[in-house]
Amino acid sequence: MSAPVETRWGRLANFWADFRQNPVAVAALIVIVAVVLMAIFAPLVAPQDPYNQKALDLFDARLPPGEVGSGGYVHWLGTDAAGRDLFSAILYGLRTSLIIGMMAGAFALVLGATVGLIAAYHGGRIEALIMRVIDLQLSLPAILLALVLVALLGQGLPQLVAALVAAQYAYFARTTHGAASAERRKDYIEAALSTPLPARKVLFRHLLPNALPPLIVVATVQVANSIALEATLSFLGLGLPLTQPSLGSLISNGFQFLLSGRYWISIYPGIALMLTVVAINLVGDQVRHVLNPRRSR
Amino acid sequence: MIGFLIQRVLQAVMVMIAMSVIVFLGVYAIGNPIDVMIDPASSQALREALIQRYGLDRSLIEQYFVFMNNMLHGDLGESFIYRLPVISLIWSRFPATLELALTAMMIATCLGIPLGLWAGYKPDSWSAKAIMAFSVLGFSVPTFWIGLLLIMTFAVELGWLPSGGRGPVSNILGLNLSIGSLEGWSYIILPAFNLALFKLGLLIRLTRAGTTEVMSSDYVRFARAQGLSEGKVVGLHVLKNISIPIVTVFGLELGSTLAFAVVTETVFNWPGMGKLIIDSITVLDRPVMVAYLILVVFLFVIINLVVDLVYGQLDPRIRVKAAS
Numbered sequence A: 001m002s003a004p005v006e007t008r009w010g011r012l013a014n015f016w017a018d019f020r021q022n023p024v025a026v027a028a029l030i031v032i033v034a035v036v037l038m039a040i041f042a043p044l045v046a047p048q049d050p051y052n053q054k055a056l057d058l059f060d061a062r063l064p065p066g067e068v069g070s071g072g073y074v075h076w077l078g079t080d081a082a083g084r085d086l087f088s089a090i091l092y093g094l095r096t097s098l099i100i101g102m103m104a105g106a107f108a109l110v111l112g113a114t115v116g117l118i119a120a121y122h123g124g125r126i127e128a129l130i131m132r133v134i135d136l137q138l139s140l141p142a143i144l145l146a147l148v149l150v151a152l153l154g155q156g157l158p159q160l161v162a163a164l165v166a167a168q169y170a171y172f173a174r175t176t177h178g179a180a181s182a183e184r185r186k187d188y189i190e191a192a193l194s195t196p197l198p199a200r201k202v203l204f205r206h207l208l209p210n211a212l213p214p215l216i217v218v219a220t221v222q223v224a225n226s227i228a229l230e231a232t233l234s235f236l237g238l239g240l241p242l243t244q245p246s247l248g249s250l251i252s253n254g255f256q257f258l259l260s261g262r263y264w265i266s267i268y269p270g271i272a273l274m275l276t277v278v279a280i281n282l283v284g285d286q287v288r289h290v291l292n293p294r295r296s297r
Numbered sequence B: 001m002i003g004f005l006i007q008r009v010l011q012a013v014m015v016m017i018a019m020s021v022i023v024f025l026g027v028y029a030i031g032n033p034i035d036v037m038i039d040p041a042s043s044q045a046l047r048e049a050l051i052q053r054y055g056l057d058r059s060l061i062e063q064y065f066v067f068m069n070n071m072l073h074g075d076l077g078e079s080f081i082y083r084l085p086v087i088s089l090i091w092s093r094f095p096a097t098l099e100l101a102l103t104a105m106m107i108a109t110c111l112g113i114p115l116g117l118w119a120g121y122k123p124d125s126w127s128a129k130a131i132m133a134f135s136v137l138g139f140s141v142p143t144f145w146i147g148l149l150l151i152m153t154f155a156v157e158l159g160w161l162p163s164g165g166r167g168p169v170s171n172i173l174g175l176n177l178s179i180g181s182l183e184g185w186s187y188i189i190l191p192a193f194n195l196a197l198f199k200l201g202l203l204i205r206l207t208r209a210g211t212t213e214v215m216s217s218d219y220v221r222f223a224r225a226q227g228l229s230e231g232k233v234v235g236l237h238v239l240k241n242i243s244i245p246i247v248t249v250f251g252l253e254l255g256s257t258l259a260f261a262v263v264t265e266t267v268f269n270w271p272g273m274g275k276l277i278i279d280s281i282t283v284l285d286r287p288v289m290v291a292y293l294i295l296v297v298f299l300f301v302i303i304n305l306v307v308d309l310v311y312g313q314l315d316p317r318i319r320v321k322a323a324s
Helices: A002-019 A023-040 A086-122 A124-139 A142-153 A157-184 A187-194 A199-210 A212-235 A247-258 A264-291 B002-029 B033-037 B044-053 B060-072 B086-121 B126-140 B143-157 B182-215 B218-225 B230-267 B273-282 B286-314 B316-323
Strands: B170-172 B175-177
Touching: A002 A023, A002 A264, A023 A086, A023 A264, A086 A124, A086 A157, A086 A199, A086 A212, A086 A247, A086 A264, A124 A157, A124 B286, A142 A157, A142 A212, A142 B002, A142 B230, A142 B273, A142 B286, A157 A199, A157 A212, A187 A199, A199 A212, A212 A247, A212 A264, A212 B143, A212 B230, A247 A264, A247 B143, A264 B126, A264 B143, B002 B060, B002 B286, B086 B126, B086 B182, B086 B230, B086 B273, B086 B286, B126 B182, B143 B182, B143 B230, B182 B230, B218 B230, B230 B273, B230 B286, B273 B286
Parallel strands: none
Antiparallel strands: B170 B175
16 A cells, blocks of 8 residues: 555655745745744743733724833734734734635535536536536626625625525535536546446546646635635625624724725725735645746746 | 527526526625624614614525515615615716726727737747736736826826826716717826736737747748738738637636726726625625626626637537537
């Protein structure tokens, strides 16, 4: 059993050697790792727990960056209208945004891949019907679908994730369908299907792994898209309440102070959002480049 | 061709019916509009009178058929908040969104095609790489955040342009538009540029991809061998050959520009349809939500239908495949 494990590691090493070629993508990867680590260890890194209303002091409200508040430490990024330390709020906001983005991405991947596989496996009328619905959904902008669903389902974390999944699973379905229907006609799948193995097993053990590379690329980009979409919904006032702020709600919260020159309340959370989203996209671009089978080596 | 036409039109009608059911059920499943409309302290009799007036005591199926029947007669109901027919409410906001979307498309075209041509013409140059990096930004950074940066830079710090609103409008061809006056332009330019960014990124990528493909083709080589100037080669042969796919994709994007206007209009406080739908979602103004959604779906179905039919006309293989 050791041989396939070794080749798997070997493939991973090859992948990394190719990935490393682009310094911008490596820098982006470092940014992502740093952002994820800061989000995970937010309670240790942040000087203040932004959810603890008792720790907030209104005397500290809207302090510009670099001032020392009543807590006795420097607010490097300033404070918001409730006296929250913005650096702490951004770390906790990153946490919320990343969790939502990854949850939505993962659920959309599972749902979309399943739908796409079913369509590719059955073919005929079922395939035509499923793909027609998927195409139709893709022709509607994701923001609109998410907006409608949040409006219908109401506010809250599960509703938000459900809306994001419903708005994005179609991308996974189309990608899986494309890759899987090409694999479906190959001999090894026909051979596996002619054995007494259940079709479900053939689909998930044989077909799916071979259709995986394009899915990985779509998954990276979709996590970034989920984060951006969630931020947009929160900005429009349809996301999470401010007691549990994501980056989008922090930006939205600071927007009203922007016009009076207190830029930091919305600009710093926005920079965090932009860094995260762009870094994920850059890594996704490089992964696409490396996994592209037509790439000349 | 007739069979193909009938098939596609039937499909579009079925999609519209399905969407109307989904929108109707979805919107009617949330909250009781009566609670929003009247004071909680008012009497039970008043409550029931209102429920009866809006037909909310009938069964869901009955309500749906009444709603469909009214809609086919051009009556989409009355807003709970504004007490105006929804159609005239949406229509009054329509010119603002339309001029915003068209200005954005114009900005995207005037900047995107030259930049994309250049990036495809000199793909290894420093400037081409900068253009492509810019297109990634336009693609991935959320629109609302760029809008905030624009406001901060041009309205708060530099003070050159107003931070939001629509400014004075003048009547052009029966529509109230801002683009008639210079002051109106100062209001529209920031939101339009903001809305254009996403399309700009898309258009740069499309044009570049087409240009790199065409540049290596035989007819470009022959045109050069003929001694034509580089300007003529690019302007005549390259531009013509990449224009068809660009025009198609861009036609499709008009619908999504109208939809994306939701975000830009909220950031810049632009009084268009998008602002209207966000406001009506927050106050649960159901008739406005339903009407807006159905109109948008209708718009998309029509655009897709037209594209399908035009493609079918241009490419007989699509017709044959669909008919079998």
